Amino acid sequence: DTGVSQDPRHKITKRGQNVTFRCDPISEHNRLYWYRQTLGQGPEFLTYFQNEAQLEKSRLLSDRFSAERPKGSFSTLEIQRTEQGDSAMYLCASSLQGPLTPFFGSGTRLTVV
Amino acid sequence: DQQVKQNSPSLSVQEGRISILNCDYTNSMFDYFLWYKKYPAEGPTFLISISSIKDKNEDGRFTVFLNKSAKHLSLHIVPSQPGDSAVYFCAAKEGEGAQKLVFGQGTRLTINP
Numbered sequence: 001d002t003g004v005s006q007d008p009r010h011k012i013t014k015r016g017q018n019v020t021f022r023c024d025p026i027s028e029h030n031r032l033y034w035y036r037q038t039l040g041q042g043p044e045f046l047t048y049f050q051n052e053a054q055l056e057k058s059r060l061l062s063d064r065f066s067a068e069r070p071k072g073s074f075s076t077l078e079i080q081r082t083e084q085g086d087s088a089m090y091l092c093a094s095s096l097q098g099p100l101t102p103f104f105g106s107g108t109r110l111t112v113v
Numbered sequence: 114d115q116q117v118k119q120n121s122p123s124l125s126v127q128e129g130r131i132s133i134l135n136c137d138y139t140n141s142m143f144d145y146f147l148w149y150k151k152y153p154a155e156g157p158t159f160l161i162s163i164s165s166i167k168d169k170n171e172d173g174r175f176t177v178f179l180n181k182s183a184k185h186l187s188l189h190i191v192p193s194q195p196g197d198s199a200v201y202f203c204a205a206k207e208g209e210g211a212q213k214l215v216f217g218q219g220t221r222l223t224i225n226p
Contacts, residue, residue, distance in 0.1 A: 004156070031212065033212070035214075040218065040219075041218055041219075042117075042119075042202045042204070042216030042217050042218050042219050043157065043202070043214075043216050044216070045213040045214060045215070048212045048213065050212075055212070056212060056213060058213075091156055091157070093156075099145070099162070100145060100147075100206050100211075100212060100214070101147065101159050101162065102159070102214065103159065104149075104156030104157045104158070105156050106154065106155050106156045107156050
């Protein structure tokens with residue numbers, strides 16, 4: 001499978017716990033994005049990497065959220081001290097340089113109980 | 114402030130007929146628009162895009178129309194097929210070099226046999 005891969009597909013965690021998600025982009029794509037989608041809404045932009053550099057962060061990305069892409073390949077998104085409002089689908093996407101056409105993974109569904 | 118709006122949460126169309134999905138936007142700085150399709154438990158899949166310098170783009174059964182003066186775009190699917198049943202999102206990008214997409218809330222399209 002050469003698409004964008006996300007792990008895990010589902011995560012249930014207790015409020016206050018930390019969680020980490022992983023995204024493996026399409027191998028030749030140098031741009032990587034994280035989005036969050038809640039029920040009945042479209043995806044909302046969280047952050048963007050070009051290679052290993054994090055170039056843009058949304059104000060939605062509070063201090064409890066951190067994303068990394070240490071070697072310009074896979075990326076991780078960590079949420080510390082999870083809250084019930086963090087329950088959502090977290091989508092990763094990647095693209096090549098050029099016209100913006102991100103390819104999305106299947107997402108990680110987070111449920112905070 | 115919802116900059117991209119899809120005012121129809123759902124649409125039902127008979128197989129073989131034309132499906133028209135609509136999207137309105139408020140930000141006149143948007144210069145590139147995309148449509149994505151999403152099946153349950155999958156990430157959004159890119160369908161078609163259009164630059165603001167054009168008013169129409171066609172790809173097989175899918176055509177996107179852009180009316181900049183009305184800040185309105187639409188996706189036409191003809192003929193509609195059962196496999197087109199999905200949630201459709203329009204998205205927009207603001208300006209040269211921007212990497213953030215702003216999505217609408219989505220329209221659930223159901224194709225009836």
